[in-house]
Amino acid sequence: MKSPKHYWAHGSHVTKAFVGKWRKNFRDYVDLCLTSGFIPRALRPLQLVGKYLAKIWVYVQVGRVRVIGKKNLVAPGRIIFCPNHSSMFDAPVIFSIMRRMPRYMTAYEEMRGLWGIKAVAMGAFGCFAVDRTKGKTVIDPAIKVLVANEPLVIFPEGKISNSGTYLPFKKGSAFIALGAHDALRAQGNNDRIGIVPIHLCYGKRDEATAGAGYGSMAFKWRGGVTITVGDPIYLDTIEPMTAEKITETVRDAIVTQACATTHLPQPGKDEEAA
Numbered sequence: 001m002k003s004p005k006h007y008w009a010h011g012s013h014v015t016k017a018f019v020g021k022w023r024k025n026f027r028d029y030v031d032l033c034l035t036s037g038f039i040p041r042a043l044r045p046l047q048l049v050g051k052y053l054a055k056i057w058v059y060v061q062v063g064r065v066r067v068i069g070k071k072n073l074v075a076p077g078r079i080i081f082c083p084n085h086s087s088m089f090d091a092p093v094i095f096s097i098m099r100r101m102p103r104y105m106t107a108y109e110e111m112r113g114l115w116g117i118k119a120v121a122m123g124a125f126g127c128f129a130v131d132r133t134k135g136k137t138v139i140d141p142a143i144k145v146l147v148a149n150e151p152l153v154i155f156p157e158g159k160i161s162n163s164g165t166y167l168p169f170k171k172g173s174a175f176i177a178l179g180a181h182d183a184l185r186a187q188g189n190n191d192r193i194g195i196v197p198i199h200l201c202y203g204k205r206d207e208a209t210a211g212a213g214y215g216s217m218a219f220k221w222r223g224g225v226t227i228t229v230g231d232p233i234y235l236d237t238i239e240p241m242t243a244e245k246i247t248e249t250v251r252d253a254i255v256t257q258a259c260a261t262t263h264l265p266q267p268g269k270d271e272e273a274a
Helices: 004-033 044-061 070-074 090-097 114-123 132-147 173-188 243-255
Strands: 065-068 078-083 104-109 126-130 193-202 225-229
Touching: 044 065, 044 114, 065 070, 065 090, 065 132, 070 104, 070 225, 078 090, 078 132, 078 173, 078 243, 090 104, 090 193, 090 225, 114 126, 126 132, 132 173, 173 193, 173 243, 193 243, 225 243
Parallel strands: 065 225, 078 193, 104 126
Antiparallel strands: 193 225
16 A cells, blocks of 8 residues: 555646646747737736726826727727827727727737736737737738737837827838738628727826836826827728828828827937937
8 A cells, every 4th residue: 555655745746747837838828929920819808807907007197088089999890090109108098998809019028027927918918919120920910810800909100209209100000901901802701991090199298208117107197198089091992002002191190180299200300200
């Protein structure tokens, strides 16, 4: 008959093997979540929790949120939401107002940290990583997301403008929209593809902390934020239907909302926009 000590040792070995396997699987999944173009599984309960946590967070650090054009948050068709990008608060602000649960194209650097927990949690909230030096790696996966009728949130400037000066818009969202349009037509599906322009105007701007951590931003941005959600721009209304024309149309719809804390580049002054 085997002794209790034997069973304890055996059980300890099994536990260690289980923990070791779990750690490896977790690490492998973290690596996937940080891989440009990998689409993690989103969990709706966590998305709903995240949305309400974002509401509280934004209210504490930014203040009152005012939304103009709420009806456009549920625009019909396959939709890409394109906001301007001038603060680290942009993502939680957008997350807090969404009526549909979209996918967020997120710089993979923002998903790193907390021993991999951040990557897994952000993936469950709907984020997917993009390596800005390898932008093409996310085009095909994002097209599939849009074809599957999941909305997307993409910041077309690609990075934060500390001063609030609009940066040049990249064509990624246009390429994704065009790819989804072609894929749907190949399936005999005539659903429309639209891009909803969104303008974020903060009541207070602190350039020194615009791209910094939330801790250092503290209450320096607590002046409220006005979000203008424009009418959807459907691809079939743009002529010619090219990435250049789509990008130009979306940019024009956003920059016409310029306010006291955002502005167009001023030649010779806004080096950031060069």
